[in-house]
Amino acid sequence: MRERPHVVIVGGGFGGIAVARALANAPVRITLLDRRNHHLFQPLLYQVAMAGLSPADISAPIRAVLSAQANAEVLLAEVTQVDLAGRVVHTDAGPEPYDYLVLAAGARTSYFGHPEWEKHAPGLKDLEDAIDIRHRVLLAFEAAERARDPAERERLLTFVIIGGGPTGVELAGALAELSRTVLAQDFRNIDPASARVVLVDGGDRVLATFSPELSAAARAQLARLGVTVRGGRRVESVDADGVVVGGERIAAGTVLWAAGVAGSPLAQVLGVPLDRAGRVIIEPDCSLPGHREAFCIGDMALCLDAAGAPLPGVAPVAMQQGRYVAEVIRDAVAGMPLAPEPFRYRDKGTMATIGRSAAVAQVGRLELTGFAAWFAWLAIHILFLIDFRNRAVVIFNWVWSYFTYKRGARLITDERRR
């Protein structure tokens, strides 16, 4: 019997996992590469950053996710080079020749040409980022408790979040709640509830991708939580003492960056055209120009909708692209003519959470705010987590695990990195 076609998937995020799962019954041999051993449920990453959840609560070992899938193999390795002509992916664990390639390496934080800002204003892309942010936030309160100078104390209790998109809004809301509820009773010299949370955005409204009505609702809900929104302000500088936005210096002990993302560095080594954000400009069938056997999906790719506007960097896009690409590969393996329908994104709706019982959601023409939106958000995310058998929603997980042999904390986050 001759060797089955080899499908190499780079990245164990929503896109990569979707491709692998959709090819479960296809006559192919799958190798999924990731430099991390875990799939990350990124929509809840801000909860880890704000100490609401543990890293293990929003992660699942990629091996566990695919362990029942006989035609899939998982390899912990970092891609060093991609030879599109020779159809080989080079990794620190050796070369992986492929018949079909799917690149789904995601995105990284972008500082718009100011890399020096990163150490003062961490972004939120992976678990290390989240743990780093958690430390900065918790340590700021500890330092304020110790501080003797009132001005310094006030600076330490000022938190600036740059970027009014979903991530910035989620971080600001969760941080305001953390200071006003969880920490409120635990200090003696400071009142955590007096912490200032400032959300800075270059545009004139938060959640600009939503309707003006929902943006206004989000802003009102943020105000209710005690978040100060500064719209229409450009960031001019970020340093150890705070930020300068729109000519105004804000003295802050903690600055968080939620303003920009760029395609994975892996995109740079491909030698294919990229957009300004370093994303791969893909064909209508998600393939690379001139390489119909190589695909790029998710946050790493620039994909335009029918109207010519770029698709947002959200999980549903990556998952739909993943299932679409799996279909294209399945047809190709079956020897069908390679002329697939172009990829079309079906928008099932978007939502952003602001805090407890506070969120906004847009489903077609339907717009939800407040508790209704938040409850919908909660329900959808719990279902997602259950799908990954995630410990966060498993009752009495650790006692239970003694008997079922399931474990949730099997992730390798590289604490040594920083």
Add this chain to the structure above:
Amino acid sequence: MRERPHVVIVGGGFGGIAVARALANAPVRITLLDRRNHHLFQPLLYQVAMAGLSPADISAPIRAVLSAQANAEVLLAEVTQVDLAGRVVHTDAGPEPYDYLVLAAGARTSYFGHPEWEKHAPGLKDLEDAIDIRHRVLLAFEAAERARDPAERERLLTFVIIGGGPTGVELAGALAELSRTVLAQDFRNIDPASARVVLVDGGDRVLATFSPELSAAARAQLARLGVTVRGGRRVESVDADGVVVGGERIAAGTVLWAAGVAGSPLAQVLGVPLDRAGRVIIEPDCSLPGHREAFCIGDMALCLDAAGAPLPGVAPVAMQQGRYVAEVIRDAVAGMPLAPEPFRYRDKGTMATIGRSAAVAQVGRLELTGFAAWFAWLAIHILFLIDFRNRAVVIFNWVWSYFTYKRGARLITDERRR
């Protein structure tokens, strides 16, 4: 009204917390210092190391533990010097004058004069250690999956644990279970169940502090889990490729150290007599020689029982000492003559867990093994965790937390340290 006496407690472990809680209604002002923000439930630390639990599952912010206690203040600070004559504790957050001092800084791993072994054989004392060990163990399986040379693969799948006390036995048992159950189905090129777990001990039996019968039972249960016990072997060297014990080289990808502990480095700066393990030799009332207002308890202290044998370094000893010292301080504050009964440890029993349904327990004359001992162990530990409102045992914790504003993951573990 005149200032209440100031009680400074160094260390937020079982001993320090016990002192603070026992003084809740005393007319004193309490400052509890710790360089970490969290109390650690050390008996389950091996579960974090073996990916069974998350750090947050076995930790509680010290602030949260004492937040309801009006006369207690928590300070995140590292002690740099102790001036016993001047009654001042010097910290990186400034000086803390005291009327009464309780030192409860715990213990550290000791390599018997071979500090160079540490980087090859980490010990298990704090969360960073546990996360480091988890990474080494999980990465060993990943490296074995990638390895092409059979001998190297076998070496990577060999785990040596040095020290046959409770910690070594717990680590060996949990590691054997991890490889034979949790990981068993997740790899394609290796069979995790074929991993070799070798428990090395200098003595002729494991759990030497238990009765010979229980030691034998523990050894039998370890064998059933697939753990190889090598008794009567001294460790001659530890390096990156493995260990040499009793003249025999064992090629191993991972070596863990559970062989020795020593008193906290803080003991060195006190200028009081220490034993060979660097523990403070305390008076019968747990005070320092010549300083009846300064006490030392828990793993940091050498305390002899009526028969002149040193008390074990376990939580019950630290907690009973803590409550005893609180009593002595309360009497002194009340102006009662300082001639307290010497401290007496009431041994309510000791237990060690080996694996699921496998443990040994000694309660007075009663000896338990197997499921009975394990169930008793489980019940006691769950009760302890609930006492710290620990998330590990809270049903649907994170959903629930949206409404109750309790959070379990508020710890600061310093990933940057390594």
